[in-house]
Amino acid sequence: MVATFMPLILSPVVYFLGKRKGINITTWLTFGTLAISTVLVIIPCIGLGSGGSYQEVFDWSQLGHFGLKLDGLSIPFAITIYLLSTIIVIYSKPYMIRKILLQYEQLKSSSNLEMNDAESELYSNKDGKSFSSLVLSTDQKSYLNSQLGLYYSLYLVFAMGMLGTVLATNLFEFYVFFELMLVPSFFLIAFFGYGNKKRTSLMFFFWAHVGAVILLLGLMAMGFLTGGFDYDTVRANASQIPQAWIAVIVAALIIGFGVKLAAFLVHVWLPDTYTDAPTPISVLISSAMTGIGAYGLIRIWIELLSGPGNYTDYSIYITIWGVATMIYGGAMALMQKDIKRVLAYSSISSMGYLLFGIGSESVLGLSGAIFMYVTHALGKGLLFMMAGSVILQTGTRNMDKLGGLGGKMPYTAVFAMIGGLTIIGVPITSGFMSEWVLFNGALQDAVVNWSAVKAVSFALAITTTILTSAYILWMYKRIFYGITPETLKNVRDSSKYVLVTMGILASLTLVLGLYPDLFYKPIIGYVESLYPDSDVLIPVKITPGTGQVNDEPTNTTQASNVAFSGGTDYPRTYPLAKSQVDHPTTF
Template sequence: MVDSSYYLMVATFMPLILSPVVYFLGKRNGINITTWLTFGILAISTTLVIIPAVDLGSGGSYQEVFNWSQLGHFGLKLDGLSIPFAITIYLLSTIVVIYSKPYMIRKILLQYDQVKNSSELEINDAESELYSFKDGKPLSSLISSTDQKSYLNSQMGLYYSLYLVFAMGMLGTVLATNLFEFYVFFELMLVPSFFLIAFFGYGKRKRTSLMFFFWAHVGAVILLLGLMAMGFLAGGFDYDIVKANASQIPQAWIAVIVAALVIGFGVKLAAFLVHVWLPDTYTDAPTPITVLISSIMTGIGAYGLIRIWIELLSGPGNYTDYSVYVSIWGVATMIYGGAMSLMQKDIKRVLAYSSISSMGYLLFGIGSESVLGISGAIFMYVTHALGKGLLFMMAGSIILQTGTRNMDKLGGLGGKMPYTAVFAMIGGLTIIGVPITSGFMSEWVLFNGALQNAVVDWSTLKAVSFALAITTTILTSAYILWMYKRIFYGITPETLKNVRESSKYVLVTMGILASLTLILGLYPDLFYKPIIGYVENLYDNSNEIIPVKIKPGIGQVDEKLTNNTQPSNVAFPGGGELQRTQLMSENQVGHSNTI
């Protein structure tokens, strides 16, 4: 049994420690041991994250703290913000392990053919010929030589070992309690994802991986400057110290720090104007890795904005003065991503620009200056992960079964691949925001909060931003439904007459994500209770940020709260009333050791 004081420590570092074991066992014993060992490691780690999260209920926090160095303490913390991010990261990572197996077997065998033939073929529609003769056959029939089997085992071992480090870096980022610790984990996301694209990607994968690394690293360096300034001027790098001493940071530095944070996290979010790295990365990365980058890694930029900017620096002029510009930036990102999605014929490229648009929703919610707007943005991270994860899995399924991702060469696959079609529709409706999917619950709360804030402030700029943002949902519906029609309806091309449904590995994992988005659509309290409790505490602890409250069950603006006013309850669709909770409670665990 794991000591209850080490749940998060084990969950975070077990994948890193065991990643070399996965590589060597996979290289020696084959792909089955590699796949199921990786799955087991992440399943156990996910459970260790969920256990303390369940104990917290709708409020409080769980924290493991260790003595570290002159830079402060090493800590891992679960609260209303990190819970949805951490659970989503590890849950998706665990599920995609299974999805990866059939996809990466064929991808690696294709690369073996290229290496054997000394070919640098860019795999675009040429992959149809290379995939078609292999698809649908058992593994034994795909491997024709000992060298081929050895190459497959070695590459699968490498893939899953990098995969574990990638997942670990994402989790550590959202659990960190120290600025330096946060940055270390933030960079740990970058390194394995760079190698996963460079080793296993499509097309000009080396060039794409370098572009991805360049943009991500530039954003990270700018972010580092802001984090260092925060730590030095606040007298420490621990979150608690920075938050307690934020008022001592000279105002002349605030604008510089905020700019560094917004640009650094904006690059991670692939917001408009700093999105250049995303389309090629999503298109050329192997689809299972695209699922992770799109659904869970990119959105971590939103986590950083909330945790490090709003929570740690929220004070007079530190958030309110800039929030409306973040909101406008979000609207521009939504519109640009949606418009570009309509112009694509490559499935993965449609979804790549769609992800840019989705990140715009998160930025818009963060800039809304309201409890409901920010809460909706946090929940949007979860719903985007489920919906976009489903759609990218659909893209991978189409590639496996047809050998192409060009929609001009597809059509009528609904009858050939009915389960894939159903799961893809659920994913599409989640992104659009249709009841009873989780996407509806996130968009409803997000837009509700943004509208309330615009009405209370009588701000024309905020009202126009809201109108443009809500109109963008029509654009989202257009490109999702247009893509779906071109793939699953119409006349099936002669070359695809013999296409059949994907393997059980693909269908089961898609089915799990589809079920989760429907469950959260019906029971949003599973995440909304801790989320809204956390965001309300952000407003309580700020002298500047003033939340918009609504009367339970009415959904109309009630009043603005000041620090001396007793709060009313918050009502939201499907959630009923939510009582105020304290950020730190008896559930907090403090454990001190020396590392």
């Protein structure tokens, strides 16, 4: 509870202290608030093991109980959201200082110039000077303090909304937090964005709100037809929902969460939003917020409405939708010349991977999709931070005006390569472990069901990884290799604020690549518990040495052992749902 609401409570304090005391206290108070909250989220996760959960429940109203729950699904999402939010606070400081000072110059000159390519010399850092060397007037300092205080206060509310969404245990509570993500992100784009930021923020708000309203209709129907809005109540009474209503509810959930995921055909809001948002906010929207749509599909659709008629009948369409999203996003990314626009379409493609895993109907496929959220956050976060670093130092994000920066910005180049390899899925990054498990599960599902459609979908999806490699490496080459333009001869690497934060994310993706069980143990324990008495999500088991499919009921733990060990003999077991230990705290 404290971890969830402390950022919200302290957000006005950050704003007023920022106006009066300056940028340093604003930055470090925001960082401290989120750092403490992150630790408070991690502490209950320690010792839960596979299948465990921690829950706080409070009496609320006729709508049910207000609860916050950490389990195998919410743990990777919650830790990723708050860890990224904490790190990006530090990254934001040099970036937003220069962005706000540029806005001040535009206002002072009554200029209507929309900064699509960071034209201002003030924004560029080609001389290698830090902000501390700039001499600011009293008016500049006042404007900077006020705007940075506003930025960080909205930032805290944004982070709180994302965390609350993935911890909620009540449909109405979920929707409240879901909307709380939308409002501060809208203002962050409208106040601090680029280009035609007002149009972009309104388009973002319109699409997100329409998706949320459609989602609300589905959530209300679920609550009324099951006799309550608490997750436990909905899950226990899901069988009472008339079959005619199931299709309507599932459609509402898929559309609502599909818009949040920016899946193919409902992705219109994403490219401009990612491009025109300030880069630190692009990092959070891309790495943390967008993937919450996948969380919603798993938690509210698959978990609460689980059953052959509620999930299995639709999974093939989710698989096809995921593959289409992967291909479209990758193909469009390959055609862009704006760094942030490449990464925007790359994010669409990455969300396709999550949809593809969700549609796989296997323990490993679903587990890989959940872990893919974490690896996408780390890899795409690094790449967006690279884009911000390049903008800070060169004054442009147009790749036609860049080149040869590998020798000028070596640390940024190394961290960007680690981020790119994570998105591609190269060992020893975390991206490899998520893709390996996801595709393993998808292939097993196609073999078990002898589905030609899923087999073709798998082939197309695995081929899309080549497209992913193409646009990532092409972007990297255009930025860091080749001849350095004469105007960029004096460019230097970014400040320690940028490089240290990028280094942390790069380290995390390598650590998770070597030790994926840090997240996989709780994830697989959760996924196995979704269907403890059914073989719907149980992958095929090949009897060693025979090449024959074992027709006997397959233990999901054994199947997981085969996937993770690569055929070796050492055991890696995960407890099943029947050994799950819950640790509720009721108030």
